[in-house]
Amino acid sequence: MFRIHCKNAISEEGLQSLLPNFTLTEAEEEAEGILVRSADMHEEKLGAATLAVARAGAGVNNIPLERFAEEGVVVFNTPGANANSVKELVICEMLLAARNVIPAVHWVAAHKDAPDIAKEAEKGKKQFVGTEICGKKLGVIGLGAIGAEVANAAVALGMEVYGYDPYLSVNGAWRISKEARHATSLEELCKQCDYITIHVPLTDKNPGMIGEKEIAAMKEGVVFLNFSRDKLVDERAMEAALTSGKVRLYVTDFANPLSVKLENAIVTPHLGASTEEAEDHCAVMAVKELMDYLDNGNIRNSVNYPDCDMGVPTSAQRIALLHRNVPNMIGQISAELAKRNINIDKMTNKSRGAYAYTLMDLESCLPAEDEAALRAIPGVIRFRAVTGG
The missing domain is CATH 3.30.70.260 (ACT domain)
Structure with a gap:
């Protein structure tokens, strides 16, 4: 019997997929497997029984990968399980940005007590004239599970899509619409596109990968969307670009002390994977990875050890x-x-x-x-x- 400890509330659908030889335990020190979502494990001292940790999500910044590898603890994530959820939010917020929906909503709320609101609205709407995204150029940085889904959805909406990913695998390439174009460099993508969205994991080598140089290469009035990690963008450089108008709008899913004060920014509280469906998919995938490793020794989707399946x-x-x-x-x-x-x-x-x-x-x-x-x-x-x- 293997014991599983949940450090966060895990979707019931995922827990129900546990096989009979697995049981849940409140005692973390006795668990062979740990399921986690957002809990910070960097100061965590694992019990000797712990063999694996599975993150019900893609990002693993809350887990000390190197230290756990040194302790012989395999860490899993669930790439692609929340891809549709993030894709839908990216498309949603791109449309919000294109049509100036959020300032328009705020304007109506500010005029709700006007005696003739209908007449005033007809006059006021002129300041919120937007653009259509059909025919515009979208740059997708990172063509993994989420980036590929965003690229394909944008193609279906009539956008001209440019993708950049120097680490794109052959299997990954097959997921992407043949209508999408390949950018040979980040600079080429930046120069071409009206909208740019980033979908790469944060590592110790790429903080600030979107900085002054990359922003300078962008088109005037570009809209930049960040649904990966806030540290991928040098937000001081982004602040200057928003002030000058070089970047028309910065859309980020990461509220931090700087981003929430940026002018011309849409900031959401990390909603990318916050759907019932995504939580279910991530939990089921994490549970299956843990069970396969503990039962059979197979590793799939590890972030600190190689995949190995017999x-x-x-x-x-x-x-x-x-x-x-x-x-x-x-x-x-x-x-x-x-x-x-x-x-x-x-x-x-x-x-x-x-x-x-x-x-x-x-x-x-x-x-x-x-x-x-x-x-x-x-x-x-x-x-x-x-x-x-």
Whole structure:
């Protein structure tokens, strides 16, 4: 029986997908798996039992990935589970920006007590004349699950779409409408587009990736939308661009002390994934990732260890080793098994940066008293007998 602890309220639909050999626990220190949404885990000291953390969402800035990797704790996220929800909000707010809907609503509210509001509205509406988005150019920075959905929706609405993503995979490219155009550089995209939206993860290498240089390359009067992370944009540079009129409107889903005071900005309280459907999809996906790892040793959508999938175990025993990505690790593991006359039926080894993962199906079980020999191999972070034994 595996125990799962929820650090935040998790969608009931997700929890109902737990298999009979999984149970919820209030005692975090005894849980093998943890489900989290927004709780900050950077100061968290995990219990020795914890094997994995699954974030019911895409962003993992609330989780110390490197430290958990060092502790042999696999961290999962749920890419694409909330893509439709974010896409719809991006399109919604782009339309709000194009048609000046928000200032128009505020104007009506300010004149609600006027004796002849209908007549005044007919006169007042002239100041809120907007534009249509059909025929306008949209630049999409980052063409992952969300960026691809935004690009395709914009194409369907008649926009001319330019996409920029130097890390776009072949599978990712297949998701994008053939009508979308490929920008070879961020500068090229900035020069072309009337609207620009960013959909890339925040890393330690890209804070402020939209700064003075990128803004200077943009068209006069551009609308910039940020539904990824606030730190991707140098908001001081954005403030100056809003003041000068270089950027007509900054639309961000991240309220912070600076963004909420910006003139000509639409700021929402991180609503991108705030739909019942997105919360359900993220929770179900996170639960399935946890169960597959704890039950079968498979890793899918990890953000600190490599993905590795060998399906359901069919041999006598499956063992899993989280270890450093160093030479001769497989040789050392195999040598210890050979000493005990244990043959390897199937094996997968994958690496990701400084870390690697080895999954082995054995033709006979490794005696429990011999597991210490594998744990003692230099560079092994965690050993686990997934099945058998």
